[in-house]
Amino acid sequence: MNKLVLLALTATLCAQDRNPFANDSKAAEAGQSHFRINCSLCHGLGAHGGGRGPDLTHAQKKHGNSDADLFRTIHDGVPGTDMPAALGSIGVEMKDQEIWQVITYLRSIEVKAPPLPGNPADGKALFYGAANCSKCHMVEGKGGRLGPDLTKIGNARSVESIMESVRDPNRQLSDGYQTVTVVTADGKESRGFIMNEDRFTVQMMDTSERILLLEKDKLRSFEKSSVSLMPPYDKTLLSDNNLQEIVAYLLTRGAK
């Protein structure tokens, strides 16, 4: 490699806005190896999502779609989330070149966004109206607090996965939304989800969105459950057509 080419490549790498390995299949292969070592613990072996990290095969990424966005997300991490910086804090250690290779790999397995399954405007009306979604879920600051904020769900999950969660919410509870039922010493029962917990205390939100701060040894009973607070929305509660429209609405929010 002559000096000019090297200089150009260095400048590109430093600029951190364009992938120097774009569409390079060998770089994608190397990136897959780096991904398995550094990313798969949270994002799954094939980048289809894991316990903590979203599915990265979508064209729409939660924290930005451009090469520069992806580089920044991997290099710096995402404050306030489990996504660490690539500095070797907890097992994640990648040089700039390796990060670009991972980006090349992710581009190689990207699935193009499917066509919207319905009419987003109708979906929005259903979300905030007849389907009662907003009673528990929030989108862009509007809605309830009992369920996960769905503003960016379209970036993190596939259409099929979102639909499955509506039809069968017990299949996999979202992190941080485990159901709990407590009975206090005076016999009062409360149901809600666990906001935080340790060996001795629990901080929960009940179905009226009240925050309850409780000491476990003072409770008459404390029962966790993997049955979601959300009822299964079968076809009698929500038709396929209406579900598709709601998902279309969520996909358009996530894409913003």
Add this chain to the structure above:
Amino acid sequence: MKGAVLLAWSLCSGSVFGQVTFDRLLNSSREPQNWVTYSGDYSAHRFSALDQINVENSNKLMAKWVYQTGAPADGSNGRFETTPLVVDGILYGTAQDGRVFALDARTGRSIWRYERQLPRDIRPCCGRVNRGLAILGDKVFFGTLDAHVIALDAKTGHVVWDVVAVDYKKGYSFTVAPLAVKNVIIISPAGGEYGIRGFVDAYDAATGQRKWRFNTVPEPGQPGIETWEGDSWKTGGAPGWITGAYDPVTNQIFWTTGNPAPSNRGVGRSGDNLYSDCLLALDADTGKLNWHFQFTKHDTHDWDATEVPVILDIGGKHLIVQANRNGFFYILNRSTGKLLSANPFGAVTWSHSKDAEGRPAPDKDIEPTLEGRRLCPGAVGVTNWYSPSFNPQTGLFYVTTSETCDVFSSAPQKYEAGNAFYGSAYVPANDSPGGGAVRALDPLTGQLKWEFQHLSYSPSGLLSTAGGIVFTGDAQGNFIALDASSGKILWHFQAGGEIHNGPIAFAVDGREYVAIGAGTSLFAFGLP
């Protein structure tokens, strides 16, 4: 007995710094007010003979001081893994990024602090951690993430000597607390995730000159090379990142080693891969290998044997025991290395039979595959590096455990010096049970006597005391006192950060303290 212990420490307390001779280290039980090695004594019992804080009054424990070490330079909360030392009223500790500090052990007020400017390209696999110091004479000793071994003046924190052990750019780092034996400082690197070639080093405490090195991966012409395929020994791993034990009777240092590299891929390194995942018995004067015992042959599941080995003398038997990451509790004759028993102390799916020596033998088809293969325990193991404790009064061995299963995958990976070299990865199995516990075992049988369940996986070490208490911590920041005979909760304190190290006990001016790190801060507790 209580009065005798009180008198003993009263005689020593209140004095300013005295020389820490090898004789004092050998006879650390004579000065229970001090904590002079990583595990408290050469036998690695992590037991305190202090009993002022006991089962009856532990519910009155309260925070006495907090020392804030500061966040690591990478901006993360990281992991605060140090075990401090206490000598004659002064507490010495390390923190992330190679910080070292000396405090007034009664108040937590700083006496001196050493800060290190680390290169940007250090290669720590698992956080910018350090587990502590050794002390000998008038110096404290520690290793750095850029693979230096350093001696500081214990009175001032000034550097007395600073030697480069190895090139950190090849993936070496020091995270272990060294062990001072006679006039040398024993230390061993981390780096099993970078394809290093491990070693155990001894440095002259006075000068920093290296006295001996034992390579934990043999080279051509040495015994054990036949357990490596081709040139795979050159990148064979076998680091030694947890502090060992010392037996003065046989003059042996017991040191453990970690995984062979690459950790998840056995293709290309067929054979047992000695001396990875081993307990080594080394002559303290020469570093010569007297014997070894390999817990996991040809490991492909990252089951480092870097769990603290514990010396026991029970019923006339001279034993060394280890609760191993692979899920078995091993009892060995420490003179010969002969295996006496190996029993599971947690969920294990990889072995259902024993070999001719009584060693758990691997089942067929346990090797990681490209698509992944489920196996228990997961890579984190039934236990891990966090210290166990042996209490001679209850006769029980206490160990932190977790129940996990992982999907282990394997894929080809080319070695590049200084780059992570795993040969793929592992992810938690969907049905991994999770959860953590403190288990009390009969050390002669491995039989479970009681269990205290944590809410989740806990990375806390343990301390047991003559006050009848086992101290533990959890990932949610609770520091917890348990009844050593039953596991019943006696007291707890929410420290606000994950507990990722082992507790110690010490006394100053006749008052007992218990110390633990949480988050990035060091806490000391005592009675009102």
